[in-house]
Amino acid sequence: MLGDLSATDRSSEPLSPMDLYTHRAKLIQNEPFQFIGFNREFYPEIVNNGYTVQMNFKGENRPRLTGGGLRFxxxxxxxxxxxxxxxxxVNGCRFMLECHIQLIASEFRNFKEAAEKKGLAILASLWRFSDQENPSINTVLASHEAIATNPKIPALAEHPIIISQLIPENTSNYFRYEGTITYPPFYNNTLTVFAERAHLTRKQLYILSDIYNEVGDAVVYNNLQTIKSKNAPIVYFNGDKSSCKCLKFP
Known part of the structure; x- marks a missing residue:
């Protein structure tokens, strides 16, 4: 279920990110997600793009997603x-890390073509601190020395990454809204924000976020202010709202 959609492939202003509230969200019940290849090992290209750490997946054998009430x-x-x-x-709480899995509808050849046909979607996970390390974050950190001070120069992952380790175990409870990418042109982007959290250690976050841009400045924060648009999209919640507990910011 997608809610109200615009007639065009883009907005005149950004519609993401948002302040999400369970009591304001409209309940929906989509069919379950089917994660295909999310438990397999991949060796993506890892790059410091001057703004964040990004893993690029290429080729025909990438992880796939079906279900979840998405458009395609x-x-x-x-x-x-x-x-x-x-x-x-979420309910007024901000978290120390957010991970975005950017998806494109498989019938399109590339990001631009998908963007122009409303074929973009994001799986967003919010993170909490744990005493237990996240193994896929360790995979990213294995390439950290090569990319931290070398923006735009990619490195091949030294160890395999398993994408399912970057999302919470329970993927049935989530917010859903029709947002946009956060830079012009503001192409439509279907956002799924999981209610339950993934985890990493404080040390892992400290290392992950220790990157530098092209002028040599540390990327201290790379989040955007939540939008306050009069045209804010309808927010839906799939699943059990009681799963969305608000913890104090660690």
């Missing part, structure tokens, strides 16, 4: 990137 039948993973602190807030 099947999507493939285009990239994975991070924001510190989180871009979205």
């Amino acid at each position: 039948n099947e999507y493939v993973v285009h990239n994975v990137h991070f924001h510190w602190d989180s871009e979205h807030t």
Whole structure:
């Protein structure tokens, strides 16, 4: 279920990120997600793009996603990137990290073609601190020395990454809205923000976020202010709203 959609492929202003509130969200019940290849090992290209750490997935054998009430039948993973602190807030809470899995509908050849046909979607996970390391974050960190001070120069992952380790175990409870990418032109982008959290250690976040841009400045924060537009999209919630507990910011 997608809610109200504009007639064009873009907005005149950004519609993401948002402050999300369970009591304001309209309940929906979509069919479950089907994650195809999310438990397989991949060796993506890892790059410091001067703004964030990003993993690029290429080729025909990328992880795929179906279900979840999305507009197209099947999507493939285009990239994975991070924001510190989180871009979205939930019930007034902001989190230390947000991970975006950028998807494009598989019937399109590339990002631009998908963007022009409303074929973009994001899976967003919010993160909490844990004493247990996240193994896929460790995969990213293995390439950190090569990319931290070398923006725009990619490195091939030294160890395999498993994308399912970057999303929470429970993927049935989530917010859904029709947002946009956050830079002009503001192409439509269907946002799924999981209610439950993924985890990493404080040390992992400290290393992950220790990158520098092209003029040598540290990227201290790379999140955007939540939008306050009069044209803010309708927000839906799939699943059990009680799963969306607000913890204090660590």
